[in-house]
Amino acid sequence: MLAGTAAVAGSLGLRLAWAEDGVVEIVAAPASLKLAGPQGPESALIGFDGRVPGPVLRLRQGELARFRFRNLLDEQATIHWHGIRLENAMDGVPGLTQQAVPPGGSFDYQFVPPDAGTFWYHAHVDSWSQVSRGLFGGLIVEEADTAFGPLHDHLLVLADWRLNDQGLFDAASLGNAMDWSHAGRIGTVLTANSAITPDLAMAADQAHRLRLVNAATARVLKLTLAGAQVIARDGQNLANPFPMPPKFVLGPAQRVDLMVVPLPGQVLELAEVSGDPLVIAVLSALPSAAGTTPPRLMPAQLPEPDLANAVLVPLLMQGGALGRLKGVEVAEMHAMGDMAATGPIWAFNNVSGMVAEPLATVGLGATILLEMVNDTAWDHAIHVHGHHFRVLTRQGQATGDDAWLDTVMIAPGESLKVAFVADNPGDWMIHCHMLEHSASGMDTWFRVSQAPLTAK
Numbered sequence: 001m002l003a004g005t006a007a008v009a010g011s012l013g014l015r016l017a018w019a020e021d022g023v024v025e026i027v028a029a030p031a032s033l034k035l036a037g038p039q040g041p042e043s044a045l046i047g048f049d050g051r052v053p054g055p056v057l058r059l060r061q062g063e064l065a066r067f068r069f070r071n072l073l074d075e076q077a078t079i080h081w082h083g084i085r086l087e088n089a090m091d092g093v094p095g096l097t098q099q100a101v102p103p104g105g106s107f108d109y110q111f112v113p114p115d116a117g118t119f120w121y122h123a124h125v126d127s128w129s130q131v132s133r134g135l136f137g138g139l140i141v142e143e144a145d146t147a148f149g150p151l152h153d154h155l156l157v158l159a160d161w162r163l164n165d166q167g168l169f170d171a172a173s174l175g176n177a178m179d180w181s182h183a184g185r186i187g188t189v190l191t192a193n194s195a196i197t198p199d200l201a202m203a204a205d206q207a208h209r210l211r212l213v214n215a216a217t218a219r220v221l222k223l224t225l226a227g228a229q230v231i232a233r234d235g236q237n238l239a240n241p242f243p244m245p246p247k248f249v250l251g252p253a254q255r256v257d258l259m260v261v262p263l264p265g266q267v268l269e270l271a272e273v274s275g276d277p278l279v280i281a282v283l284s285a286l287p288s289a290a291g292t293t294p295p296r297l298m299p300a301q302l303p304e305p306d307l308a309n310a311v312l313v314p315l316l317m318q319g320g321a322l323g324r325l326k327g328v329e330v331a332e333m334h335a336m337g338d339m340a341a342t343g344p345i346w347a348f349n350n351v352s353g354m355v356a357e358p359l360a361t362v363g364l365g366a367t368i369l370l371e372m373v374n375d376t377a378w379d380h381a382i383h384v385h386g387h388h389f390r391v392l393t394r395q396g397q398a399t400g401d402d403a404w405l406d407t408v409m410i411a412p413g414e415s416l417k418v419a420f421v422a423d424n425p426g427d428w429m430i431h432c433h434m435l436e437h438s439a440s441g442m443d444t445w446f447r448v449s450q451a452p453l454t455a456k
């Protein structure tokens, strides 16, 4: 019955071991990678199944997936299934939804993914360090009838690495307080599926789905790909696909699915254009016999927020370099492995670190209207666990954007209103996905009760 619920995509040429009882085994283990290109030295990293990125996990929408996670590292670890609206106990947050898995230990994750799309999985213990060192991978949830066949479905897991003069992973600068109080740890090399500027071959005149995951701990990507259509964001298909703008912002942890139809003989470049253009991947058209009509993805179906009855939850971002942390309370760290390294630098609502009591407790099915204000001099990538939200306003102006996101970028001084239906019971984190910011205080959580709360 479990056969086929989870398997590995061919794109990285990887295999998963199948445990005896049909559960897919996934291990965290030491790994190595030549980060400066095939001629460079091997860096000592960590990875799922000892690979960086970890194997691409393919699940099916609405079908049970079971994983046995074994921790072969000499540090604690967990797996967080980023963006999957799963059962709270499977969310992988140490101290909130489970105990961290000790060295040599294991934990069984099982869940039914409700949405088809592009997700990723990553470490959630000291993620500022573990994700920086490679503990992440791509995760695809397939729709029941795959609109794009295997030859038309491509995934690039984008990662940002800081290398030292020897071309090795710069471990010495992990935990650098300067990075933490500024834009986070920014690298010197961008890889796509662990390669520098890989080449993807795509049949000409046919529609291809290109899934991108920003697995960087802090780097905000501004992407360009001529002629591409944006068809899904953060694992949720758009009702209204749109042409990719010339500098599409893909923040840490965000995903985007693009549709590309290469012309015969065309060579396209996916480039990062924050500064001088940097080519991330080359897409070359292969001759093909016949064209196809571009498939249309089923738009995501999520519950509509009920704004008239929403619970207002303020989320004020504070601290960082040039910011103020005066008068802020420092939470006892609530057993979060995540936040020990530099002490408080950032805060939400005058508290740095995980509050002991939830930011808000709402009844099952209530609409939450998060009122975010960024009172810092830095960008943040705010992630809500277990839910997807709509961005209603930016600076008080309606966005008109009907995408469902799990992570949103907010610029210095900006205010944003986002709304979602709290339809998933349990304790859910909200944090900055610039993982250095999270580790130094930008964390909080909310509770969704098991039943609707009745009005008093």
Ligand code: C2O
Binding pocket: 080, 082, 122, 124, 253, 383, 385, 429, 431, 433
């Ligand atoms: Cu992708 Cu709490 O994180």
Ligand code: CU
Binding pocket: 379, 380, 381, 432, 433, 434, 437, 438, 442
């Ligand atoms: Cu941040």
